[in-house]
Every structure is written in C-alpha cells, then in structure tokens.
Amino acid sequence: MKEHKVHSGWKNTLHEIIYEADTPLGKIFDITLFVLIILSVLLVMLESVDEIDEKYHSSLLVLEWVITGFFTLEYIARIISIRKPWKYIFSFFGIIDFISTIPLYLSYILAGSQVLIAFRAFRLLRIFRILKLVKYIGEASQLQSALKASRAKIGVFIYVVLILSVIMGTVMYLIESDEAGFTSIPRSIYWTIVTLTTVGYGDIAPETNLGQFFATVIMILGYGIIAVPTGIVTVEFSKFGKEKKGDNLVHTNTQACPGCGVEGHRDDATHCYNCGEPL
C-alpha cells in the first residue's frame, strides 16, 4: 500500500473496524451494531404500544438517546474513515444510515410528527448490512441468483394475475350488492386478490348464489395459479444447483474498498474492482 496516498494509521484502523469483519475488533463492532439496531427497532415497537409507552415513557426516551448517540458517532466515524466521503454519503447505505440517525433530532423541530416513526423503522434496513455475516453461509446469494433468474417469468405472471384480478373484480362488483362489501370496483379488486392469493379475510364475502359460484371459480383458479411461481422458482433452483457446480465458490470477502466503499470483492482480490484502490 506504500505507493498509494494512504490514510493516517488511526483512520486505517477505524476503516478496518467499521467496514470489514475480518479482524476481532471488526467482528465485535458488527455484533454491537447488530444488537443496537435490533434494540432500536424494538424501541420503536414498544413505544407504539400505548400501555407500555405510558408506563415507561422516560426510560424508553433515555434508551432512544443512547442509541441515537451511538448511531451519530458511527455515522461520523464512517465519513471520517473513508477516502471519498461523498460517495458513501450518497450511497444506498449512506442514506439509510443518515435517515436512521436523525429522527430524534428532527422530533424537536417537527414535534409530534408520525412520519418520524417510519424514519426510525428504516433502521431495520441497516440489518441488511450485517447480512455480510449471513453471506458466510453462502446460501443467501444462491437464493438471490435463482430469484433474479426467474424475475422475468414472475413479472409476466404477476402481470397476468393483475389483469385477471381487474376483470374478475369488475364482474364481482356487478354481481354483488353494496351490503356484501362490494361498494366499488377497487374494493372488489381488493377482494379478488384476497381470494386469489387464498388469504381470505372474510371482511368482504359474496352473499348471492351467483357471487358465491363465481367466487368458487376464482378460488380454484387461484389454487392452480399458485403452482406457477412455485414451478418457476423450483426449476430455477434446480438449474442453479447443476450449473454452478464448478463456480460454486461464493465470495465471502467482507472488505469494503477504503477508496470508494464498494463491497463484494473476490476472496483473492488485492485491488478494488471499481476504482483500482488497493484493499
């Protein structure tokens, strides 16, 4: 790394701890982060339960401050320790990290805003960063590939399901009365999808004989249709298992480039595939 403009030593160490999971300290950092994210999401959940919020409001607020503090420090550390901070700030995880940090600060400016809860829920997306840990098993990426390969087929499938839903929803709207819950075509389409996917809440249900007969047709159709995505995914999975025999090395490199922050380097990579920076 000598021939490149290197970070100062502590910045390098910080980068290794925060962005990689190879060193003991890096692992401890990742696990701490994982626990704090889970905790912060649990906090959001608990606050939404009225009885708990009434009793423990102040304790929950203190905990929220602790977590926000840690997230703030982490966010600053991430910006400092990377060479090209703007690339991080405007990356997917950079934005998620920012959104995860600010809700508490914002709550003093925009008091009582419900939307802040949604902001805090975004924290959960941060867990996907820790998916690096899961990748070690090498299964996640395999699932991902199979799903990506069958994306086009599933797209066509959903397209057909949606058109069917609109047509059948309209027909049901004409057959059934308002009393049964079919008050408008959008609601009828909602009911059709509830039925076609075999969810079946029962908040809207056909009451006339013709409506019930037609509902029966939709159900059996949905019963058969459910076979299609399953078939697609299964075949894709089995293909994947066969083809990739030689190439089955899943790269579990957890390093992020100190220059541009991209991940997913090969296990034997010595330079970033994106900017050429040495790793």
Added chain:
Amino acid sequence: MKEHKVHSGWKNTLHEIIYEADTPLGKIFDITLFVLIILSVLLVMLESVDEIDEKYHSSLLVLEWVITGFFTLEYIARIISIRKPWKYIFSFFGIIDFISTIPLYLSYILAGSQVLIAFRAFRLLRIFRILKLVKYIGEASQLQSALKASRAKIGVFIYVVLILSVIMGTVMYLIESDEAGFTSIPRSIYWTIVTLTTVGYGDIAPETNLGQFFATVIMILGYGIIAVPTGIVTVEFSKFGKEKKGDNLVHTNTQACPGCGVEGHRDDATHCYNCGEPL
C-alpha cells in the same frame, strides 16, 4: 411487394403504425394505446367509487368522451388499413375492440344500464394485444406452453377436487346446523371449496365438535391436494427447459399480415403463413 395488389401508400403506412411495432411510429402508437387503455380502465374504477363520482362526475365524463373518441378513430383506422376488414371485425380482437368502443354511445340509448360497466371492463382485454411487447422477453410463451402441456392433468385434478367438494359439502350440510351458515347443500359446497383451497373467509364456519373435526380433515386434505397442481406444473416447466434447448428461439416478430391480420410470424418470414401475402 410489387407483383401483388398493394394498398395505396397511406394505407400501408397506417397499417404499419397500427398493426406492427417495428417502426418508431408503431411503437409510439402502441404505447399511446397502452396508456389510454389503462386510463379507460382507471376511469371505470373511479366512477364506481361514490365519493369520487359525486365530486368529479363531469370531468370523468369528458375524459370518457376523449377516450371513446380515440377508440372510435382507432377502430375505423383498423378497418380501413386492412385488406380484408371482415376478417378483422369478426376476429377475437376485432370484437373486443368493438365492445370496448360502444358503451358510451349505448348509454344514451339504454340509459342507466349497469351492464355497460362490464362492457367497459372488457377494454382491459385489449391490453393482451400489447402483450406483443411482453413477448419480447420471450417468457410469456414459455409459461403458456408449459401450462398447455399440463392442461389434461390439471383437468383431471379439478374434476376430482369438484367431486370431493360435492361429497364433503353434502356431509357437512348433514352435520352442521343452519345457524352455523350451512343453510343448503350449494352453500355447504361453497364452504368446502373455501376450506379446501385454504382461502377460509370465516363467513361460514363449523360450530359442532363433529363438524370441526370433519373440517380439520378437509383442511389437511386441501393442504396435501395443493401439492398436486404445483407438482404437475413444476415437472412440465423442467421438461420444457430441457427439450426446447435447440428450439429456444422465441419468435418476437410483431408484424401482422396486411392481408388477413394474423400474427405470430417467424422472425425470418417474408410471407404470411396463413394467406401467403408478403409481409
């Protein structure tokens, strides 16, 4: 094309724009049509919502007139630009196009008729014409082939499911009382299918111990039965993937014969496979 009786120039151009998607103008036409169809379906939906209809009735009516106008022009253009208009008029899409166009005109003759809404919903079927666009992906036709191949097996399957439903529905009618909702055998059969397909509305539910035990049996049966169509379709999909390796060229020719209007020509076709007309 010289040796054939050709259309006059503008008719030829019109034909290319309307029936094909190879030229830039043809693509623009298809996309405009796509947007208008979606819009016309959205209009039908919005009108069915009472609150929206009350507020914006006149605006919606104007939009409906605009769309009907475009559809009328398009329908006339389609008839003019094709060599054998009657073939188009009585083709599947010809009838769909006609039905999609007339509801507004009819509403002045048959005032207040609910059935007109259904007519307008038929417009959605027109989207399938734009499926030509989807065909480019080449996935739709593959799905179709697999489903066609397993049609016979799925037919037998549905036959068995229906017989099971009738028998079990009758038994449940005898076990359960009217209060639980099992007021007649048809309703009991409706309930059985709701249960067998794992939809489960809960508008009708067994209340006696014997009825609940029997319902349990039906559920576990349905749970197992759902495996059958899935198995059939999956095997058919995997067969298809293997057999068609050599023949996997999906023909994405979007031209329609100027003579008879049929589609689905080979990519390298120079004459219609149906009437011999040059393309």
Added chain:
Amino acid sequence: MKEHKVHSGWKNTLHEIIYEADTPLGKIFDITLFVLIILSVLLVMLESVDEIDEKYHSSLLVLEWVITGFFTLEYIARIISIRKPWKYIFSFFGIIDFISTIPLYLSYILAGSQVLIAFRAFRLLRIFRILKLVKYIGEASQLQSALKASRAKIGVFIYVVLILSVIMGTVMYLIESDEAGFTSIPRSIYWTIVTLTTVGYGDIAPETNLGQFFATVIMILGYGIIAVPTGIVTVEFSKFGKEKKGDNLVHTNTQACPGCGVEGHRDDATHCYNCGEPL
C-alpha cells in the same frame, strides 16, 4: 368364445352396453348414465335450498321418481347381464349402485330421515365409474401412481403435523382465554390446524400478545411445512415421467369381465386376468 358356456344373445348385448364403452350403444348408455347421475346430484342440491324446495317440490319429486326408476332398471339389468351376480352385488360399485337406488323407496318406510340425503349423495361416487372415459386421456392413472408412490412419505408427514397440532393446540389453550374462543383443547387443536394449513377462518383468533406471537410462529411453521408435500409429490411426478418412458402405455381397455366383473384388463387381453373367462 364358443368353447365356453356363453350367455344367451340378448344378455351378451346387454352386458356389452352396460359394462363396456367400446360400442356406440355402450357409449350412449355411459353418457346417459353420466347425465342422470349429475342430474340426480343436482336434484339433491336443489331440494336442500328452502326457497326452491317450497316452489317446485312436486316437480322435483317427479324427477326424483324418474331417476330412481332408471337407476332401478339399470341395477336389475346389471345383475341379469352378468354371469356371477353376487360378485357384482358385493363389489364396491355394486354396493354404491344399490345405495344410490334405494333412498326414495326407504323414504316411505323411514319418513323424514335426514340420513337419506347422504345416501343420495353417494350417487356422486358412481361418476367414478365413468372415469373410464377420463382414463382415455391416460392422465388420471399417472397422477394416481405418483400419489401412491409418495403415500408413505405423506403418511409420515401428516403424522408429524398432527402431533405438532396437538402440542401447539395445548400450549395455545394455556396461553389464551375462553373469551378468544379457546374454550377447550380440542377447539384449540382445531384452531391450530386452521392456522397451520393457512386456512384461517378467524372464528377463533388469539387476542393476547403472547398468543399472537405464538400464532405467528405457527403460521411461519405452516408456511414452511406446506413445502414438504409439494416437494414429495413433485419429485415423485418427475421420477414417474422418467422411469415409465418405455412402459408408458396406459391401458384404456374399458371392458369388464362378463364372468366376475373386474375391470382394468390389458388392451390386448383376451381372457380375464382374474377368473380366466374370455372377454
């Protein structure tokens, strides 16, 4: 056939018409029977609908008499035209035929008996005899073989599901109160199966936080468990497709032995595989 004790001519003809579907008359007989069975089942259904029964009671009764008359004649003809009548009478279809015929006669002895409706519903089972027609497609038997092959695995699967249901049902009974619908362990088990199979009526639903958490676990479990029978059946289907390539001739012989009445003879059979009687 000369060297055997043959039926008299008209008996032979009757046997061919009733028991086989190879001759034109045999086919007409089968189709008539099929229509009458469907009609008789529809009659049972319609009678159970109070409004219809009140209006058309006498018409329905007349139709019921006509069908019972035909079934009686057919039953007698079946006994006469077969060599060993007792074998037919005590065979599966013999008993079904008898049960299908007597309800109306019995109704004059055991007036008002609800059980007679069940007897009449048994008529539907007779349709399975006409499945001979479906067999021509050769798909039904293929499905049957695959299901038979995976019977043992599905048995083990259902065993595990049932034990899981009992354990989880008991736990839910302890967690949830009577008010939520969990009034006894059998009802809790009923609820567990409703949930595990993803039917989900909603007549019983957990109300406490712990109960809802536990329900969530059961649902995700059920979501995963549904994969097992599907996997089993799919693999069995795909095996079947490969193994049977050579032996894929499905025997579509619809003849029944004039001696003992068994069916399922090979296409090239000249003697009954069961009693040696010539066909």
Added chain:
Amino acid sequence: MKEHKVHSGWKNTLHEIIYEADTPLGKIFDITLFVLIILSVLLVMLESVDEIDEKYHSSLLVLEWVITGFFTLEYIARIISIRKPWKYIFSFFGIIDFISTIPLYLSYILAGSQVLIAFRAFRLLRIFRILKLVKYIGEASQLQSALKASRAKIGVFIYVVLILSVIMGTVMYLIESDEAGFTSIPRSIYWTIVTLTTVGYGDIAPETNLGQFFATVIMILGYGIIAVPTGIVTVEFSKFGKEKKGDNLVHTNTQACPGCGVEGHRDDATHCYNCGEPL
C-alpha cells in the same frame, strides 16, 4: 455376551422388552405404551372440555390414576433395567418420561395449577419414541435428511421474511387507524405475517384505500414468497433421491444399547457404536 459383565437374567429380559421392539413381548409392550400415551393425551383433551369434565370428572380421574400408575412402573423399570441409569435419566427421553409421570403427584402439592396440563401434554412427545415403528417404513429419516440439508437456506429465507414483516408492519401501522385493529406496531406485524403467510383471519383488516392497496401488495408478495421454501425443499428432495441410491439402506435396528441407551445402531451392529457394549 459371556465375556462381559452381564445383567442378571430378568434384568436382561426387562431391557429387551422395554428398549427393543424385536421380540414379540417387546412389540406388545411398545403397542401398549402407544395406546396408553394416546389415551393419556385424550384424557387431557377431554378434561379441558367443560361439559365432559363436569359429567365424568371422577371417571377421568380414575383413568388418570391408572395411566400415571403404569407410567410410574415403566419409569422405574427403565431405570432398573439399564446399566447406567443416570445417562437415561438425564437423556432427552428420560426427562420427557419423568415430566410425563409426575403431573398427578404434583397436583396434590401445587393444587389447581394450570401449568400441570402443559406437563401432561408433554406426554405426546413420548410418541416420538414409538417412531421407531414408523422408521420401519424408512421414509421418516429420508424426509429428515432433506429438511436438514435445506436448513441453512430456509433460515436465510425466514430471516428475510421477518425483516419484511417488521418493515411492512410498521408502514401499515402508520397508514391504518386504531379502529381497523392496527393499535400498535407489534399487532401490525402480527397482521402482516397473517397476510404474508396467506392465513388471513380477518380479525384485523385494512379499511382505508391506501391500506387495502398496500395489503394487496403484501398478498401478492406472499404469494410469490411461498414459492421459495417449496422450491428449496423440492430440489433437496430430488437431490437426495439421486445421491443416496447406493446408500439407500435405512437402518431399522430398534435395539437400544443396554449400557448407555443410545439407539440408531446399524442393522449388522454387534457392539454399541457409542460405548462398545455388546448388543
């Protein structure tokens, strides 16, 4: 067995009867045990039904005493007949056996405790011991292997489903009001899982247009997601079927080592694979 320190004769016989299923007496013992376990579980169920408990309380108590007596004797016999009793006592089945036996005794010390019912439900777990009988079919272990092989993939899958549920549950909490049942984020997550798994109770259901639209998205997502575990398990099943062709001998040895009590010996084993004791 001469060269080893052997049990006295009756202990050996007792061991064979209780721990093995090869001898006629051993089989009778296993079947008796099976019936008693089922009976004891049925007792727990029946006692929970108020009407039955009121009528037959004393009869049920007597039966409970009989079963507890048998279980007590069996538990003592198991301890006596094994060489290393402590290994049995602290083994999985040893603890289950103990817990299954004590509830009635405990009920005189801790009167009226509900938790005892749960203890008694544990008896059902004992049936898994009799699964030795099922193993004869050799299917259970095959299913187990396939599920074990796809465990990691299913783990990743459930992880993704849970994160999706938390995010979507939070969003629905923000969209829907308390009146519709979305009173807190945990309840919203509960609803999301109910929807995603296509269970659909209907105790909580979206009422606003936006909420219903979003619910529709979740349903179609759930519809597609259900394909994933099915695909995983199917591929694993089909792999298993191919690989294990040579090794397909499922060991059906039901003997348990008289020394340490472990099971699962090879069919041709003469010594325990765990402690070297002759079998």
